[in-house]
Amino acid sequence: MGEHESESLEARNRKRAADPVNGADAFQLPEEMMEWYRSLDSAGAHAASEAKWWQDFLKDQCDGAGGWTRNWPIHAKHPELNHLYVHRHSAPMHFVIGRQSPFYIERCFRNDRKRAVWAVYFGPFCSNGDYQVGVGNGGAIAALLDLMTATLGNIYLQGRCPTLSLSVKMLKPVVPMPGLFKAEAWIEKEEAGRLYTKAEFSDGQGVIFDVCEAVLKAKRPSKL
Secondary structure: OOHHHHHHHHHHHHHHHOOOOOOHHHHOOOHHHHHHHHHHHHHHHHHHHHOHHHHHHHHHHHOOOOOEEEOOOOOOOOHHHHHHOOOOOOOOOOOOOOOOOOEEEEEEEEOOOOEEEEEEEEOHHHEOOOOOOOOEOHHHHHHHHHHHHHHHHHHHHOOOOOEEEEEEEEOOOOOOOOEEEEEEEEEEEEEOOEEEEEEEEEOOOOOEEEEEEEEEEOOOOOOO
């Protein structure tokens, strides 16, 4: 995709956001809330910069000839547009990665688009606590892995892959909270119009908290 097509995609997104009923512009957050989310992102970015497992992965796999690419495509059909993707801003209305995302996420995907690794900071409202921060909430983990497997399927097939089923096994309590964790997803197989994916959620150092299997509808898109 050239510069002109990229600008056209951004213009289309701005037009969609400007819809007075359903567009993102109609659902702006108060500045006080935006400032709180900026502070969450700052804490997440700091945690990611201090996580040896993540920094080693970036250095070994994403810098040079490691076969991985940093960030995430802004459009499934155009994985080369990864530099345009910005957490919280590129999909402002999304439950997991939009304006009110309780997460901070840094992403990498393998160049064959069959595997992805994310560094995910769980903020305090990702817990199952009541009057104090608890362990990581199972629903928050499932929502994250649902998005991760589906978006990996999207860029693998370069089209939309709706989730047909999602199974998450909770193996260990997710701690510490708030904290930075590793999410990894991969394509298992494509068969009979279905895309089978798996994922793990861990501390990045060998402790696996949750495992996931997701089946997606494999829709091969027509060429642009």
